[in-house]
Amino acid sequence: MSAVGRGTYRHGDLRGTLLSAGIEMARDGGPDAVVLREATRRAGVSPNAAYRHFADRRALLLAVSATAQGLAADSMEAAIASVPDSGDPKNDARQELRAVGLGYLAFAREEPGLFRTAFSVPDDLGNAESPTKAGEGGRTPFQLLAGVLDHLVEVGAMPEERRRGAELLAWSSVHGLGMLMIDGPLRGLTPEMIEEASERLVDMVARGL
């Protein structure tokens, strides 16, 4: 094909371009839709060129997943930022917890493909704080959640002894609703039902944690 259309034999930033293409594919289609050959096609490059930047399809997928987690973090951070200051620290902390959950769910609703790519691609909790997964604010979804939980304890809105492992509980609930309403049996719920379910769920978590 010769490097026509690109001008030069070298691409410049093929890795980045492939990643962007991957994100776009994940956006509409989820993890299964990110296909290596298609990415190279969009980058105007031969299929094998990808292997100079990613060991295999899985490696590309992991990179896309990490980026998607960063975008989720943005959504969560925006939700936190929009919480009004009520003057009551305990109440504020609880509202932040709610916001984290609602931001997570908003991301699931608005970017279902990216959501699935972000959170249902095999990965370890050990990498939960990797900077590649951080949003613009520099923190990962996991760190944001941990942050508000810490805050909750600080202001005395949550007993110290319940803090340990609370991430898992809070995260699970919200993640479950997200998955079920995206590609589980809860698809087809009306926006109102989803809205209501989201609110009630975060309330339940805040109450039961």
Place this chain on the structure above:
Amino acid sequence: MSAVGRGTYRHGDLRGTLLSAGIEMARDGGPDAVVLREATRRAGVSPNAAYRHFADRRALLLAVSATAQGLAADSMEAAIASVPDSGDPKNDARQELRAVGLGYLAFAREEPGLFRTAFSVPDDLGNAESPTKAGEGGRTPFQLLAGVLDHLVEVGAMPEERRRGAELLAWSSVHGLGMLMIDGPLRGLTPEMIEEASERLVDMVARGL
């Protein structure tokens, strides 16, 4: 190839055989691992024979998913049955709710592939009561959950006004933990951590519902 090894040109129960093969593939590998050609291979039949019984790969996958949901129901039902009668109806009802959740999570832990195939293949809540998804007891996972919630209300362990939509909340929490620990960022948790998280989660739900 001629129908050697089968004896007859007709198979007898190809649909059932393909389904079984599909389940076996899903068991170790999840939804992505159920591949049409491999199923026909295991059935000793040509690839296209499958199309006489399933419209396409997706149709086979849906059938496998439904069967897997039935198996999940079995796990849940077993957990319910193992709840000892304490004499206190309210307490019993709560224990049943816990059992439903723990049975669901046990299934996720013991049959991760089938779990994913059961609950993360696109489907509508409208089909949640389809008999194809029932376990040996004749009820689907959704129906089992709804049952214990109804029971909870009957014995007065749950206020009537909170009943509506409670399935979603309970289900979400438990489902989320299941997904996160199978192929999400919570993989690699030790069995003890999983055990503890499961217990705490169902407690949280029971408390917060």
Place this chain on the structure above:
DNA sequence: TGTCATTGTGGACAGTGTACACATTCCGAT
């Protein structure tokens, strides 16, 4: 200027889902 690691190309292979035409078998009406 020449050498060499980096990056991209071309061709190939096995494996997948699925369409189309054809073959075999079974069952029910004549």
Place this chain on the structure above:
DNA sequence: ATCGGAATGTGTACACTGTCCACAATGACA
């Protein structure tokens, strides 16, 4: 008993995927 059509299975073919290998172009640095 036979004949014809509906079910069911086979064969061939196509486009698409991930990935391997040998080769080519390029840029950086001695």
